[in-house]
Amino acid sequence: MKFEEIEYNVIEWPVKPIIYFLIKDEEVVYVGQTINGYGRINAHTDKDFDYACYIDCPEYDLDNKEGYYIIKYNPKYNKALNKAYITIPRCRHKLNSFIAKEYNRLNLRHGYISKKKMQKLLDTEKITVYEYNDEKYINIMDLYSMQNNIYSLLRGAPVDEIYYFGV
Numbered sequence: 001m002k003f004e005e006i007e008y009n010v011i012e013w014p015v016k017p018i019i020y021f022l023i024k025d026e027e028v029v030y031v032g033q034t035i036n037g038y039g040r041i042n043a044h045t046d047k048d049f050d051y052a053c054y055i056d057c058p059e060y061d062l063d064n065k066e067g068y069y070i071i072k073y074n075p076k077y078n079k080a081l082n083k084a085y086i087t088i089p090r091c092r093h094k095l096n097s098f099i100a101k102e103y104n105r106l107n108l109r110h111g112y113i114s115k116k117k118m119q120k121l122l123d124t125e126k127i128t129v130y131e132y133n134d135e136k137y138i139n140i141m142d143l144y145s146m147q148n149n150i151y152s153l154l155r156g157a158p159v160d161e162i163y164y165f166g167v
Contacts, residue, residue, distance in 0.1 A: 017059040019066055021073075022049035028073035033062040033082075047077050064139070071130050085130065085137040091146075092118045098147050121146060 015037045022030040022044060029049055034040035041052045057065050063084035070078045086094070095113050113121065122129060127142045 017057050017062055018054040019057045019062065019069060020052050020054040021069070022047055022052050022075075022077070024049045028069075028075045030075045030077040031066055031069045031073060033057070033066040035059055035062075067139075071132055074132070079133070081130075081132055081137055084140055085132075086140050086143055088118065088122075088129065088136040088138065091138055091143050094143060095121075095146060095150065099150060102151065125149065 015035075017035045018033070018037060020032050020034065020041050021028050022032075022041070030044065030047055032040065032044075041054075055065075063082050067081050067084045070081055092113055092115070095118075099113065121127075122138070125142070125146060127138055127146075130137045130139075
């Protein structure tokens with residue numbers, strides 16, 4: 001039978017990538033992402049919220065946008081940033097592992113990045129550091145950029161310049 005009701009509301013059901021916000025008393029209490037539209041929002045039965053809002057987002061940018069909004073709103077139900085962000089200590093650890101492999105490959109004396117050198121590297125490359133839940137983070141793309149710069153330096157610079165740079 002064909003639908004014949006006169007008064008009704010259409011529920012849009014976006015099956016597309018979105019960033020969604022759970023709102024309680026006009027405050028963002030959770031930021032999430034999904035490629036399945038409302039289905040994921042309905043799964044949050046453990047959270048106290050009045051309503052949800054969403055913004056469209058290309059699938060390739062979901063992690064970056066979600067992380068941005070978590071940092072911006074600091075929602076009480078988000079406990080950590082997503083995989084688009086990495087803590088400074090973890091970043092330093094990854095860079096040191098990368099450097100150790102490259103130094104071994106080039107038969108150079110082992111180098112590493114100390115906390116002080118890490119700060120110098122972040123400042124030199126003008127990398128934005130985000131604070132969230134008493135941790136400092138950078139975007140994972142900045143880590144890859146630093147690795148590429150270190151790789152280029154190790155490939156082409158004289159050894160004394162590499163040591164001066166601090167790696």
